[in-house]
Amino acid sequence: GAVVSQHPSWVICKSGTSVKIECRSLDFQATTMFWYRQFPKQSLMLMATSNEGSKATYEQGVEKDKFLINHASLTLSTLTVTSAHPEDSSFYICSASDGSYNEQFFGPGTRLTVL
């Protein structure tokens, strides 16, 4: 099956700093990528959808100025958490679709801890 990687797998940062998370599709071209957030013992909540070369579409309640998403190529999307605070600590998961509309391929996730 298609492989999606995320980097880093975990990160610890100080409050007020920015953190960038990368999501890569390794063996296919991802026309659409999705970013999810999962708090402990909770479900996955979609944060935003990004299509290559265009601006991301954010879900209601997600601050677009805080969570910057860039999908500059067909194999790479990045999520930057700006001025991170402890409440941003979460598990961030990306997924990618090749446009077949049948399945999203999930990355392994990035665990962010903000001190």
Added chain:
Amino acid sequence: AQKVTQAQTEISVVEKEDVTLDCVYETRDTTYYLFWYKQPPSGELVFLIRRNSFDEQNEISGRYSWNFQKSTSSFNFTITASQVVDSAVYFCALRLIQGAQKLVFGQGTRLTINP
């Protein structure tokens, strides 16, 4: 709007027992996909099955089976002869076939198989 409900927050059984995880969904659309994912402690989502709304045929894959009933808007998942390795959080999800590829997840069911 779409909604997925997994009423069972946690289930604990003894190894070799059969266990069924319930999933009830809501959508006004007539064309959609239903999914089940497994999330082990590592956090990575593991795809288990995709079903489209046109196909109500039940499916069996080894010890796993799925029962899709449109009349009750349910897509239940049964594990036969459970094993300790089946311990994980299981998510049911729905996505419309037309339009955005947004996945809507249920709250998840934490399954613990005790030896």
